[in-house]
Amino acid sequence: EVQLVESGGGLVQPGGSLRLSCAASGFTFSRYWMHWVRQAPGKGLVWVSRISTDGSSSIYADSVKGRFTISRDNAKNTLYLQMNSLRAEDTALYYCSLYTSSLPAGFDYWGQGTLVTVSS
Amino acid sequence: DIVMTQSPDSLAVSLGERATINCKSSQSVLYSSNNKNYLAWYQQKPGQPPKLLISWASTRQSGVPDRFSGSGSGTDFTLTISSLQAEDVALYYCQQCYSTPYTFGQGTKLEIK
Numbered sequence: 001e002v003q004l005v006e007s008g009g010g011l012v013q014p015g016g017s018l019r020l021s022c023a024a025s026g027f028t029f030s031r032y033w034m035h036w037v038r039q040a041p042g043k044g045l046v047w048v049s050r051i052s053t054d055g056s057s058s059i060y061a062d063s064v065k066g067r068f069t070i071s072r073d074n075a076k077n078t079l080y081l082q083m084n085s086l087r088a089e090d091t092a093l094y095y096c097s098l099y100t101s102s103l104p105a106g107f108d109y110w111g112q113g114t115l116v117t118v119s120s
Numbered sequence: 121d122i123v124m125t126q127s128p129d130s131l132a133v134s135l136g137e138r139a140t141i142n143c144k145s146s147q148s149v150l151y152s153s154n155n156k157n158y159l160a161w162y163q164q165k166p167g168q169p170p171k172l173l174i175s176w177a178s179t180r181q182s183g184v185p186d187r188f189s190g191s192g193s194g195t196d197f198t199l200t201i202s203s204l205q206a207e208d209v210a211l212y213y214c215q216q217c218y219s220t221p222y223t224f225g226q227g228t229k230l231e232i233k
Contacts, residue, residue, distance in 0.1 A: 035222075044213065044224055044225070044226050044227045045162075045164075045170065045213055045215070045224040045227075046224065047215075047220070047221050047222040047223065047224070050220060050222075059220050059221075061221045062121075062221075095169055097169075099217070101175070103154075103156070103158075104158060104217035104222070105158075105160065105175035105176055105179075105217065106160025106161075106162070106172045106174075106175040106215065106217060107160075107162075107170070107172060107215075108172045108175075108181065110169035110170060110171075111169065112169060113169060
């Protein structure tokens with residue numbers, strides 16, 4: 001059974017940093033591109049970032065480019081999101097997700113999310 | 121970026137009646153080389169992550185009831201629930217997977233009338 005478990009969220013002051021983790025199990029982690037998607041309280045879904053299978057390629061939403069860094073450790077089956085220079089508008093539930101089809105057909109697996117709150 | 125616009129923002133339908141949610145993309149999400157529309161539909165219930173209902177605009181995921189169907193091509197898409205059940209009350213999102221950023225629609229809140 002595919003499981004994605006996010007952790008690392010919490011309360012941080014504006015300008016601060018946080019590193020999120022997503023522990024994956026139940027599938028061959030190294031074979032799949034991985035994504036982060038966020039959802040501000042009471043708001044819609046926003047795609048944040050994607051990383052290739054070997055970590056050599058990544059892409060970001062404009063809103064986080066230059067501040068967030070996605071990475072992965074295939075030996076530990078873990079996805080990361082390093083978030084720096086955090087702003088109030090980064091407050092959200094952060095999900096890791098993936099699509100298991102050979103082409104991007106939609107994200108068929110999601111974690112439960114980890115909540116990041118940016119506030120003084 | 122491709123902008124996804126859903127309509128309506130909210131919808132109230134009687135039990136057993138049809139519910140229709142529309143999604144329009146600012147540019148085509150039909151990939152000509154394989155004739156696939158890179159459009160997905162999700163259902164999200166309170167306190168839960170989204171659940172993928174439909175891929176490729178019209179392919180139902182395993183285990184999704186057949187009252188859910190997707191249609192459309194190019195820039196205009198529709199999610200239809202043929203006979204609304206109480207458990208279908210949720211938020212529904214469309215998403216394009218044609219190009220990054222993989223943008224979502226703003227969501228449609230479906231309620232019972």
